[in-house]
Amino acid sequence: MKQQISLFTPAQMGAITVPNRVFMAPLTRNRANSDGTPWEKSALYYAQRASAGLIITEATQIDPLGKGYIKTPGIHEPEHIEGWKTITRAVHAAGGRIFLQLWHVGRIRHSSIEPKGEAPVAPSAKKADAQTFTEKGFEPTSEPRALSKDEIAALVKEYAASARAAIDAGFDGVELHSANGYLLNQFLHSGSNDRDDEFGGSIENRMRFPLQALDAIIAEIGADRVGVRTSPLGEANDVPEENPKALYEAYHGELDKRKIAYLHSIEGFPGNDESNEKAELIKSVRKAWTGFYIANGGYDKATASKAIEEGHADAVAFGRDFISNPDLPIRLANDAELTKANQETFYGGDEKGYTDYPFATLGR
Numbered sequence: 001m002k003q004q005i006s007l008f009t010p011a012q013m014g015a016i017t018v019p020n021r022v023f024m025a026p027l028t029r030n031r032a033n034s035d036g037t038p039w040e041k042s043a044l045y046y047a048q049r050a051s052a053g054l055i056i057t058e059a060t061q062i063d064p065l066g067k068g069y070i071k072t073p074g075i076h077e078p079e080h081i082e083g084w085k086t087i088t089r090a091v092h093a094a095g096g097r098i099f100l101q102l103w104h105v106g107r108i109r110h111s112s113i114e115p116k117g118e119a120p121v122a123p124s125a126k127k128a129d130a131q132t133f134t135e136k137g138f139e140p141t142s143e144p145r146a147l148s149k150d151e152i153a154a155l156v157k158e159y160a161a162s163a164r165a166a167i168d169a170g171f172d173g174v175e176l177h178s179a180n181g182y183l184l185n186q187f188l189h190s191g192s193n194d195r196d197d198e199f200g201g202s203i204e205n206r207m208r209f210p211l212q213a214l215d216a217i218i219a220e221i222g223a224d225r226v227g228v229r230t231s232p233l234g235e236a237n238d239v240p241e242e243n244p245k246a247l248y249e250a251y252h253g254e255l256d257k258r259k260i261a262y263l264h265s266i267e268g269f270p271g272n273d274e275s276n277e278k279a280e281l282i283k284s285v286r287k288a289w290t291g292f293y294i295a296n297g298g299y300d301k302a303t304a305s306k307a308i309e310e311g312h313a314d315a316v317a318f319g320r321d322f323i324s325n326p327d328l329p330i331r332l333a334n335d336a337e338l339t340k341a342n343q344e345t346f347y348g349g350d351e352k353g354y355t356d357y358p359f360a361t362l363g364r
C-alpha cells in the first residue's frame with residue numbers, strides 16, 4: 001500500500017533531511033542593525049521557530065546597493081557573517097535547519113538608503129511604480145541606472161561569495177531570491193528589462209543573469225544546498241511580463257536541469273481572489289519542475305494538507321502564521337488554535353510582535 005504523505009512526514013530535500021513539511025517563509029522584519037548585522041534578538045526569534053521543517057531567513061542583501069529598505073541585514077561583510085553565526089548556532093541548538101535568502105533589490109530602492117545618494121541599479125534605466133520603506137516611511141523608489149555587463153559579471157561573483165559566506169556563517173544552504181520584483185525578477189520580466197544585449201530581449205537572454213548567478217552559487221556550495229524562489233504571477237513591485245507561461249515554463253525547466261534542492265514559488269497572496277487564469281498559470285509552470293516543490297501564499301492547514309496529499313507540493317511555506325505562532329508545526333499537528341498576527345509590528349520595532357508571541361499550551 002502506498003504510504004500517505006502528510007504535512008508531518010519527514011523528507012529528504014537536497015543535502016538535508018526535514019522532519020516535517022511546514023516551512024517558515026522568508027519574512028522581512030526590518031530590525032537589523034544599521035551596519036547590516038542582524039539584531040541580537042533575532043537569534044531568539046529564529047530559535048523559537050526551530051520546529052519548522054525549514055526556516056528560510058528574511059531577505060538579506062549581498063551588496064550595499066542590494067539594500068532597498070531600512071534595517072534589513074546583509075551578508076557581504078565579515079561582521080555580517082559573525083552576526084549570523086549566533087543565529088545559526090541558536091537554531092541548530094534548538095534542533096532546526098535554516099537557509100539564508102540571498103537578495104538584491106535592484107531598482108526597488110530609494111537613494112536615501114545606505115549607501116546614501118547612490119542611484120539604484122537595474123537591468124534598464126526605467127523607474128518602478130513602487131514604494132520602499134525609508135527613514136521617512138513609505139517613499140516612491142528612485143530613478144535607477146542600467147547595470148553594465150562588467151557590473152553584472154561582478155554581481156555573479158558576489159552571489160557566489162555570499163553563498164560561501166552563508167555556509168561559513170553556519171547556514172544549511174541558501175535560497176536565491178528571484179521573485180517579487182527585485183533585481184533578478186527585473187531581469188526576467190519583459191516590463192522591467194529593455195536591454196538590447198545578451199541580458200535582454202528573448203526569454204533565454206532575460207534568464208541569463210539569474211541562471212549565471214545560480215550556476216556560480218552551485219559551483220561554490222553545491223546544487224543540493226541551493227533553492228530558488230519565484231513569483232510567476234508577478235504581483236509585487238511593478239514587474240509586468242508579456243508571457244508568464246512561456247517564461248516560467250522555461251525558467252522552472254532550467255532550474256529543474258540543475259537538480260537544485262528546491263523550487264519555492266509564490267502562488268498568490270492572502271486575500272487574492274483565486275481566478276482560474278492564475279490557478280491555471282501556476283499549475284502549468286509547476287509542471288516544468290520535477291524536484292522538491294515548496295508552495296507559498298495564503299495556505300492554511302486544510303489547503304496545505306490537500307496540496308501535499310495530492311502531490312502538488314512537497315512542503316508549504318507559511319509567512320504570517322509563523323510570525324504569530326512560533327510553534328506552528330506543533331499547533332497544526334495538534335489542531336491547536338492559532339494566534340492572529342498583528343500587522344502593525346511586521347516591519348520595524350522591537351521585541352513586541354517579534355519574540356513575544358506565545359507557544360501553545362497543549363494537553364489541557
Ligand code: 8OZ
Pocket residue numbers: 028059069179180236
Ligand atoms: C516585504 C517588505 C519588504 C521586502 C519580498 C523581501 O517581498 C521582500 C519584502 C517583503 O520578497
